Amino acid sequence: MPGITVPTTGLTLGPGFLFYAPLGSVLPDNTVTNGKFTDPWPEAWKPIGITKEGHEFSVEPDTDNVEVAEYLETLQYVTTGREIGMNFEIARITSSLMKVAMNGGTITSTGTGTDQLNQYTPPEIGEETRLMLGWESNYFNERLVIPKAFQQGNVTVARQKGADNATLPTEFRCERLQGEPPFYHWTIGADLA
Numbered sequence: 029m030p031g032i033t034v035p036t037t038g039l040t041l042g043p044g045f046l047f048y049a050p051l052g053s054v055l056p057d058n059t060v061t062n063g064k065f066t067d068p069w070p071e072a073w074k075p076i077g078i079t080k081e082g083h084e085f086s087v088e089p090d091t092d093n094v095e096v097a098e099y100l101e102t103l104q105y106v107t108t109g110r111e112i113g114m115n116f117e118i119a120r121i122t123s124s125l126m127k128v129a130m131n132g133g134t135i136t137s138t139g140t141g142t143d144q145l146n147q148y149t150p151p152e153i154g155e156e157t158r159l160m161l162g163w164e165s166n167y168f169n170e171r172l173v174i175p176k177a178f179q180q181g182n183v184t185v186a187r188q189k190g191a192d193n194a195t196l197p198t199e200f201r202c203e204r205l206q207g208e209p210p211f212y213h214w215t216i217g218a219d220l221a
Contacts, residue, residue, distance in 0.1 A: 037217060037218070038215070040165055040166075040167065040169075040170060041166065041167075042082075042165070042166035042167075043079065043081075043082030043083065043166070044082075044083075044163050044164055044165045044166050044170075045075060045163065045164045045166075046075070046076040046077075046079065046083060046116065046161070046162070046163055047069055047073040047074060047075055047076065047161070047162035047163070047164075048073070048074055048076060048128055048159050048160065048161055048162070049070075049072045049073040049074065049159065049160040049162065050072060050159060050160070051157075051158055051159060051160060051175075051176060051205075052160075053070065053072035053073065053160055054070045054072065055070075055173060055212070056068075056069050056070065056073075056162075056171065056173075058171065058214055060216050063169060063216055063217060064167070064168040064169055064216065065164065065168045065169070065171060065214075065216070066168075069162065069164075073160075073162055074124070076116075076118055076125065076128070077118070077119070077120055077125075078118075078119040078120055079116045079117055079118060079119050079195075080116075080117035080119045080193075080195050081116075081117065082116065083114055083115060083116035083163070084114065084115045084116070085113075085114050085163070085172065086111075086112070086113050086114070086115070087110065087111075087112050088110065088111045088112075088113075089107055089109070089110050090107070090108045090109035090110065090111070091105045091106060091107055091108060092105070092106050092108050093105060093106075094106060110210075111201060111202075112174070112201070112202035112210050112211060113177075113199060113200055113201040113202060114161055114163075114174065114177070114200045115181070115197075115198065115199045115200070116198055117195040117196065117197045117198070118195060118196040118197075118198065119193060119195050121185070121194055121195075121196060122146075123135045123137075123146040123147075123148040125196055126148045126196065127148060128159065128179070128196075128198075129179055129183050129196040129197075129198050130150045130151065130156075130179070130183060131151060131156035131157055131158070131178060131179050132150075132151040132155065132156050132157035133148060133149050133150045133151045134148070134149045135147070135148050135149075136149070156178070158176050158177060158178050158203060159176075159177055160173060160174065160175055160176065160177065161173070161174040161177045161200055162174075169215065169216040169217065170213075170214065170215050170216070171212075171213070171214045172211060172212065172213050172214075173211065173212045174200070174202050174210070174211045175205045175208040175209075175210075175211070175212070176202065176203045176204070176205040176208070177200040177201065177202055177203070178200065178201055178203050179198050179199065179200050180199055180200075180201050181197060181198055181199025181200075182197070183196060183197060183198070184197060
């Protein structure tokens with residue numbers, strides 16, 4: 029058998045950059061120059077900033093087995109559902125990020141600069157909002173967007189001594205938006221298996 033060259037492309041390191049935007053916001057243009065995305069994210073997309081340990085993107089299929097009496101092995105696996113999500117702990121606490129973690133609400137501000145006072149009020153039950161989530165790799169060669177996400181995890185802010193900073197833990201789950209895929213994923217370069 030002739031030797032093969034084992035591909036080394038597609039290696040990705042680092043946490044990258046997380047963004048959020050209101051539903052229906054314009055997606056990035058995905059302009060590519062010299063192996064990198066060179067276009068900025070549109071104005072509606074705001075950076076989430078630092079996280080405690082990066083993020084996890086997950087696709088979790090639910091399946092069921094088709095079984096019959098005549099065979100011991102499963103004849104077929106049938107997909108019965110799919111949960112798509114992104115989990116991360118936001119490592120800074122602001123009114124805007126509290127609004128992200130709590131699925132909406134209102135922020136009322138008075139004053140300016142260092143004298144500005146921000147009051148966050150959470151949404152009433154049933155009045156929660158959804159948002160869009162975005163991510164870009166540290167190397168500017170991979171992007172991901174979830175068009176509609178809902179934060180369904182517990183928000184437990186731990187205030188501890190020492191270097192353990194307070195965080196906003198989030199567990200976003202994808203909700204299907206009519207006419208959109210559950211997520212978009214873009215990469216740059218020749219796609220070698």
